[in-house]
Every structure is written in structure tokens, then in C-alpha cells.
Amino acid sequence: MLRLQPKKMPPVAPTTDPRFAEIEGHRPYLLRYALAQLRDRGLAEEAVQECLLAALEGIGGFGGKSSLRTWLTSILRFKVVDLQRRAVSERSHVEFDEGIAADDDGWLDELFDASGHWRQAPQAWSNPEAALEQRRFWEAFEHCLDKLPPAGSRVFFKREVLGEETEAICKDEGITPSNCWVILHRARLGLRACLEKNWFGKEAALGR
């Protein structure tokens, strides 16, 4: 169990610590985690930066019992809680998200024709599980998550990656369960289409 240093230590020079690159590689995931909780990019980046510094300082305490990502996330959670308190008191603007309003179905018309058929047929992905072992697949996965609108990205991350209950997520976001479901549906459709275009689709596969 990591004991965080109570006093400020000078930051570890990135180039001298062999674990830096490995820890740094988790930054995009950690940023996504922080954004899902904090909803403010500046605060999220601050939380992640503090987390990575603390991780470098405390890497000696990482026994390898969990994955590095799990360990980093546990550090990040402390930072997020600290900043959440600050976010409540200091927030001078409210981040306005498109995509929260579930009344607008226009995006569905782009995917389905007037008879309700797929405009572009989902292809058969051959052996998708094998992709999970490829680093470049995860780059494509993160790229596709980045392309989701902010609300969809947050809700999808909390629901599918973190496994939180829909009710809790809806409460946090201030939306109804059915709004939540629409947002998730849209996120899944978007992610699916993006991964098919960038990884699983025939053209993408030939290009790799």
C-alpha cells in the first residue's frame, strides 16, 4: 500500500527514471478518468499531473500485485477528491455540453434510413478478441473515445469502463435514466463506427 510523502519532494527528473515512460503512457487513461469525475479540463490535467508526480515518487511502493493502471488510478482518486472540493467552490462557469438533451433524434437519422435500416451495414469483425492484445488497437480505441462528445464520453466511461450503476451516473449528470440510455446508445454507435473505420473494417485491416 502506497504511503504518499507528506512533504513536497523535488520532482523526479523524467529522463533519469526508467519507469517514467511506462507511467507516462497511462496519462491518457488517467485524464479520461479525471475528466469523467471533474468535468473541467484544467482541473483534470492538474489532478493527473499531481498523480503522476506522486506515482514517480512512490513507485518503490508499487509491489505489482495489481496492474500499474489500477495502482495509478487509486492515487488519482485522492487527487480528484481534493480538486472536487475546489471545483465546487471556485467554479465560475458551468461547462455546457451538447448531447444532454435527448429530444433531438437527428443523429439517428444519419445512421438509419427512413425505413429504419442501417445506412452502412455493420460488418462482421473477425476474431476481435485478438485486438485486445495489440498496443495499436488500444491507440485506436482511445482515439475513438476522444471523438465522442464530452457528455457521451463521460457517461460511457463511467458506465462501461468503471462499471458504475446507471442511477448513480444519471444523478451525477443531472439527467433522467432514459436520457442516460440515449446517451449511452449514441456513444456505443459512435464508438462502434469509429472502430470499424479505423481498425476492424476491411479497408482499415488492409492498411495496417
Add this chain to the structure above:
Amino acid sequence: MGDSVNCREASRLLSVAYERRLTAQELQSLQGHLDKCFMCRNFDSQLRFLHQASQRFRTKD
């Protein structure tokens, strides 16, 4: 709701099934559609994969 649904509605049911239990009628309509539609069967598999990948994303090294 009729005996079967179109792809737009089927894809919505496939998605919401991850959030709540489908009613017996919804299940019947959905299955009726999946029996006839390979595109939605592909979508069904893809949703399952997205779910699996997302969980793996949480803990991967």
C-alpha cells in the same frame, strides 16, 4: 408494438439491454428481428466486444 422491429429500434433495444431488463415483448420483437437480420447480429456481437474491451481498458498495463 408489432411482432418485429426495424434495425433502428433493434439496435436501441440491444443497447438498452445493457442497462435494464428487456420486457418479454421487447425480447420477442428483438429476437424476431435478429433471426432475419445479419447486420443487427453483427451489431450485437460488436456491442459485446465493446463491453469486454471497456472492462479490459480499466485494468490493462
